[in-house]
Amino acid sequence: MEPVQTEDAGPMAEVGDAPDGQVLGQMIRLARKEKGLTLEDVAKAAAIGRSTLSKIENNLTKPSFDIIRRLMQTLDLKTPQLFLQSGKSDISGRRDYTLTGKGEHQETATYDHELLCTELTSKRMLPYISTIKARDVSEYENWVRHRGEEFMYVISGSLTLYTEHYRPLMMVAGDSVYYDSSMGHGCVSTSDEDARVLWVSLEI
């Protein structure tokens, strides 16, 4: 209902930027209408107030990033167009190090752990590569659990990750997972060959 402000002293006329100012609300309302949802439906699903959503749709507020993110999820919106940008960048990213050649192995029935970067003893993250042997479908209930977080990246092969809270997770080369390691977990190779996995574990 409010077309084009000529930029007088609108109560909340955007400061000097407002690219999204007018559009954002329209987009969200459109998405909501398309799904035939009411303000309350969406607000509840996104865990925000009805009135807040109303204000957002009418561009009466500058919503927080968090709220927009939740709305995006709720409404299943893709976002690229919201961030149109003039691209140019001249970056020079750099990192530094401590190298490790081959690590020391630590073999068990189902795993072959190869610790990486062992000479640096004061580190907090523990990286290692594991070979998950292609058998032993047996004991995937012997959960491993330890306080902390873990990141896992499948280098080759495929496997299934079993956890105590969720359904098994099929993973193939290139996939990665991040989880709370206090939740019971364990994995089994599902390919004929052994699976190679890179783990990074963080104790807390």
Added chain:
Amino acid sequence: MEPVQTEDAGPMAEVGDAPDGQVLGQMIRLARKEKGLTLEDVAKAAAIGRSTLSKIENNLTKPSFDIIRRLMQTLDLKTPQLFLQSGKSDISGRRDYTLTGKGEHQETATYDHELLCTELTSKRMLPYISTIKARDVSEYENWVRHRGEEFMYVISGSLTLYTEHYRPLMMVAGDSVYYDSSMGHGCVSTSDEDARVLWVSLEI
């Protein structure tokens, strides 16, 4: 201000109300450091306060959508990964793990960062895969440095890691490195092809 609806509580469950926990700030700081910019540089360019940016990077505030958008533009960041919801938009779903298939990219002049496991926002380690483009041998004195530790694993290709303390380090697929990231560091692809690298970064 957490009404917290039906949320029970996964150990590190997120998705539902999850403020943009740990990752958002890290991403922004990473991008800034890579460009060798100071808080003030970026803040000025994005027309926000220096302190505000500091708080955002340290996840001490829930920035507005508008501010994030401006930062994205200033830092030339692609954004899809911030809104990543793997699979369904049913927010009732909670998980304490995230599975990432092929990722969402964030490209710069020399790097192409692909963040992994982005929808789990409260994690402490930040994993991502980078493609180091096969050129730009130029500016390897622009060290990046940031408080914390980093682990790096070369998936494919080869590269040279330059640091301010040690001699350059030649690395090939399968090699890995662990280092204190407060030491200036940076790397350059030495093969004809781009190098693929898996990084796990931990802020302290």
Added chain:
DNA sequence: TGGAAAAATTTCCTAAAGGAACATTGTGCG
């Protein structure tokens, strides 16, 4: 080392976001 300069963080305060409840508008049915 020390000490100045730069960068980052913290404090303090104001303006504004966001939620609850109330008011208004819109829509179907007797």
Added chain:
DNA sequence: CGCACAATGTTCCTTTAGGAAATTTTTCCA
């Protein structure tokens, strides 16, 4: 017509984001 009832808009109030400046931390040379 007009009465429910639902959907949306608005007001009021509490909490919080975000900026200016002070404080602390880090960097950089002499």
